[in-house]
Amino acid sequence: MIEVRDLRVRYGGRSVAHVPELDVAAGECVAVVGESGSGKSTTLMALLGLTENAEVTGQVRVCGVDVLRAGPRELRAIRGARAALVMQSPQAALSPTTRLGTLMRRALKLHGVTADPAEAVEAVMLDRAILRRYPHEISGGQAQRFAIALAVALGAEVILADEPTSALDVTVQAEVIGVLGRLRAERGLALLLVSHDLALVSAVADRVLVMRAGEVVESGPCARVLSEPSHPYTRELLEATP
Template sequence: MIEVRDLRVRYGTRTVAHVPELDVGAGECVAVVGESGSGKSTTLMALLGLTEGAEVSGHVRVCGVDVLTAPERRLREIRGARVALVMQSPQAALSPTTRLGVLMRRALDLHGVDAGERAMAEAVEAVLLDPAILRRYPHEVSGGQAQRFAIALALALGAEAVLADEPTSALDVTVQAEVVGVLRRLREERGLALLLVSHDLALVSTIADRVLVMKDGEVVESGAAARVLAEPSHPYTRELLEALP
């Protein structure tokens, strides 16, 4: 679903992200971890062709589309409909004057998805929300509910891959567990490919199959999550693990 080789993102003469290799298959979860400013989110944006003003090189293929050479029209066809982006604070992207059901309907219409009210309700139920939430405004739902609504929107659009940028950092521990549980179940039941950006290694250990560790824009360590988190080989990875409370 996601295939990256020698991805480089530059602003002027400075390389802010360099990823030699990254693959995410259907039903897999790969996590990109590191401190703030390490290049995690920049890498995520590059996979969707959203690094405006940057020089991006290498090979990036998402859902069969070569992101770096495809025209903008082709990229718009896969964004949302085949690969969805779930941001850290979804409430900031939701119109405060529009009910969630209307927002979902607009997104479906925009992408040409012919889905009725039942399909919308099923997408919401899949993330363990009551369909009645579709009648609410964004300020009437909690942060965890808004995050799960964003995931439900991806499901309603038929997304095959989800790019999640710090999806639980603004949530309390209990709600974090709920969101992670939803992502894990969708990955297992629907074969969703999940690329998770996070600085929370404890969270990553519960869901990721493989991990990439980034520092100062470079991948310093990668491999199976169980190995990287239990027996890290790079000093920086060990520092991250030692910093866990």
């Protein structure tokens, strides 16, 4: 579902993210970890062609589409409908003056999808009454699940999740991750997860990439990388985990 070869993102000639190789298959979860500023979120944005004013080179295929060579129409066809981005703070992307149900129906209409919004929110363990609420009337965990519900309603085959559990309490974190895990199992979703929470990554990811200063310093099966790290930086991350 995601195939990356020698992806490099530069701003003003300065490389801020370089990923030699990254593959995510249907039903698989791959995590990208590292400290703030390591290039994780930039990599995620580059996969959907959302890095404005950046020079992006390499090969990126998402749902079979050559992202770096695709035109606006082709990109519009995969963004949301086939590959959905769940941001770190989804409430910031929701119009504060529009009810959630209206927001979802507009997105569905834009992509020509006839899904039932109520079924979509119930699929992520939310009450359908949430569709009558405004963004400020829901919690951070509900906002994360609503963003996932929108991806489900659009029929997304790939979810790119940027710190989906940051600033959430442990119970809500478990709910959000549980929803993503169930969707992977039931619908064969491919999940690319950006996180700095190694405990979370160890519980959900099949494979992991470790980034530092824009470079991938280690990658491999999650169990091996987190139990027997080969790079000093990975060991530092593990030692820094409470």
